[in-house]
Amino acid sequence: MTVSVFIDGAEGTTGLEIRERLAGRDDIAIIQLDEALRKDITARTQALNDADFVILCLPDDAARDAVALIANDRTRVIDASSAHRVTEGWTYGFPELEPGQQAMIAEAKRVSNPGCYPTGFLALVRPLVRAGLVPVEWPLSVNAVSGYSGGGKAMIANYRDSATPPAARAYGLGLAHKHVAEMQKHARIEHPPLFAPSVANTYRGMIVEVPLPLHAFSRRPSLHVCEAVLAEAYRDSPLIHIGDNDAKTVAIEADAGSDRLTLRVCGSVDTGQARFIATLDNLGKGAAGAAVQNLNIMAGFDPVAGLTL
Numbered sequence: 001m002t003v004s005v006f007i008d009g010a011e012g013t014t015g016l017e018i019r020e021r022l023a024g025r026d027d028i029a030i031i032q033l034d035e036a037l038r039k040d041i042t043a044r045t046q047a048l049n050d051a052d053f054v055i056l057c058l059p060d061d062a063a064r065d066a067v068a069l070i071a072n073d074r075t076r077v078i079d080a081s082s083a084h085r086v087t088e089g090w091t092y093g094f095p096e097l098e099p100g101q102q103a104m105i106a107e108a109k110r111v112s113n114p115g116c117y118p119t120g121f122l123a124l125v126r127p128l129v130r131a132g133l134v135p136v137e138w139p140l141s142v143n144a145v146s147g148y149s150g151g152g153k154a155m156i157a158n159y160r161d162s163a164t165p166p167a168a169r170a171y172g173l174g175l176a177h178k179h180v181a182e183m184q185k186h187a188r189i190e191h192p193p194l195f196a197p198s199v200a201n202t203y204r205g206m207i208v209e210v211p212l213p214l215h216a217f218s219r220r221p222s223l224h225v226c227e228a229v230l231a232e233a234y235r236d237s238p239l240i241h242i243g244d245n246d247a248k249t250v251a252i253e254a255d256a257g258s259d260r261l262t263l264r265v266c267g268s269v270d271t272g273q274a275r276f277i278a279t280l281d282n283l284g285k286g287a288a289g290a291a292v293q294n295l296n297i298m299a300g301f302d303p304v305a306g307l308t309l
């Protein structure tokens with residue numbers, strides 16, 4: 001079976017990465033617009049309605065507008081933007097997050113890809129909350145570092161055009177980052193997590209860390225128990241792995257250039273203080289890899305076809 005796919009925003013950072021992953025596949029026919037027509041509303045409307053699957057790699061407002069241009073019941077959508085991640089009627093495109101999530105994605109008409117930071121945060125936290133080890137009312141924090149491709153073409157140009165780009169810089173200092181609502185909703189926790197992101201002078205890759213005082217929780221789970229819960233949650237996942245908890249350091253490059261997500265449970269057995277650390281590629285499992293995985297699931301293909309494990 002061959003399905004047709006239109007990537008709206010195909011010349012952007014995420015769009016190009018998706019095209020790379022789909023290149024050469026004989027089960028997918030890409031609908032591609034000429035350079036002069038890629039922002040032409042008539043040409044886009046036609047492509048959006050001709051395709052079996054549309055992958056939106058656009059800014060949020062443009063993604064909302066694109067969905068409104070689809071005037072048939074057949075075309076199925078995967079939105080890589082943050083426009084629909086907490087929107088009623090959209091399925092959250094994180095197949096490993098909950099039992100049954102992959103089956104829901106397989107049937108869905110409208111799927112929203114998770115954000116790159118939420119992918120790391122939710123993968124670490126959701127199984128622990130579900131198991132009752134982390135209380136739903138606990139005020140969680142998440143500290144993270146991203147490569148600058150996370151900011152798309154504009155940020156890439158800023159870094160590349162600057163003679164002296166900062167080695168790393170904190171941002172989101174007003175604590176109102178657009179990913180917070182998504183993290184809270186899909187972790188199913190009572191409070192918005194305190195999210196402290198930063199961006200480093202490297203193209204791709206991420207470290208997402210959740211520090212947890214396990215000793216302060218009523219069930220006082222050990223590091224070992226938490227790691228076992230994560231290992232069980234992702235036992236059948238070809239993309240999510242449990243990494244080395246004895247690591248002395250964790251590099252932002254650990255999963256860069258792949259579609260993997262690695263989770264580590266580090267810390268002190270003596271004090272019960274833990275550092276839960278995820279690494280991923282913001283353009284891999286954080287964006288393009290996740291979009292292709294969702295496309296595969298929705299089309300009934302091998303879920304990891306075209307992905308780098």
Ligand SMILES: NC(=O)C1=CN([C@@H]2O[C@H](COP(=O)(O)OP(=O)(O)OC[C@H]3O[C@@H](n4cnc5c(N)ncnc54)[C@H](OP(=O)(O)O)[C@@H]3O)[C@@H](O)[C@H]2O)C=CC1
Binds near residue numbers: 008013149151282287
């Ligand atoms: N970069 C990342 O790591 C991640 C990105 N995302 C999300 O994916 C989406 C795309 O991000 P990214 O690829 O980084 O962004 P880019 O800015 O690199 O690419 C966006 C593309 O959309 C095009 N575009 C903008 N408006 C329109 C429009 N009205 N019609 C047609 N095309 C349009 C742009 O055109 P032009 O080339 O002319 O500027 C550009 O090619 C965003 O919503 C982002 O938040 C999600 C997870 C991670």
Ligand SMILES: CC(=O)N[C@@H](CCC(=O)OP(=O)(O)O)C(=O)O
Binds near residue numbers: 146149178199
């Ligand atoms: C380094 C950087 O700027 N990163 C982006 C997030 C990139 C991303 O995840 O895109 P979505 O918002 O679509 O999920 C930011 O913080 O806004």
